[in-house]
């Protein structure tokens with residue numbers, strides 16, 4: 001009977017990764033996606049850039065938009081200090097169900113809150129629902145056409161402060177041109193991009209790093 005790609009990714013984790021070992025979970029997913037089937041995890045090349053940004057920012061509060069199977073969620077959660085608050089938002093309930101199990105296999109279920117729903121619905125509710133004032137780091141990896149509107153929404157809701165860092169996946173492929181245009185021309189942001197490749201391919205890609213300067 002048909003087994004979905006996300007279920008095959010979860011099975012690869014449960015078969016090849018050690019419970020409670022986040023690095024083995026990451027390795028199991030990357031091996032599956034490079035050797036068996038492509039999937040839209042951020043992947044290891046961009047994942048190392050993500051790791052370095054998380055380590056440098058050392059955030060007390062993190063928002064991830066786009067959990068998918070939990071690959072980047074596990075990478076981020078495994079680097080956070082114990083007091084950190086980490087919220088990851090997933091629209092698709094089937095993806096969220098798999099991500100919960102991947103995060104649990106890594107032993108990180110206490111480090112992250114997975115919330116199901118749309119960013120435009122949830123962003124205005126985060127302050128009161130989770131007692132978070134502002135985010136030190138936001139990782140954008142959801143609908144590419146919502147990167148700009150959600151960044152503006154986060155600004156309007158007072159969720160970003162001077163020094164907040166936004167890191168955006170896929171600004172080239174599939175692309176978020178209006179987002180790039182807006183942040184590059186805005187005096188509020190200092191932007192920088194990390195050259196990389198689309199996960200598990202040789203196609204060029206950038207991770208777009210944004211520092212809020214005022």
Ligand SMILES: O=C(NCCCCCn1ccc2cnccc21)c1cc(-c2ccc(F)cc2)cc(O)c1O
Nearest residue numbers: 040065066089090091118119141142143170173174
């Ligand atoms: O589409 C991508 N991701 C988004 C998936 C849907 C997110 C839904 N969602 C989650 C939270 C949430 C909250 N609010 C609203 C909606 C929300 C994506 C695609 C590619 C890709 C695909 C084909 C190809 F040929 C090349 C590249 C590569 C990536 O790395 C990607 O990330």
Ligand SMILES: [Mg+2]
Nearest residue numbers: 042141169170
């Ligand atoms: Mg992505």
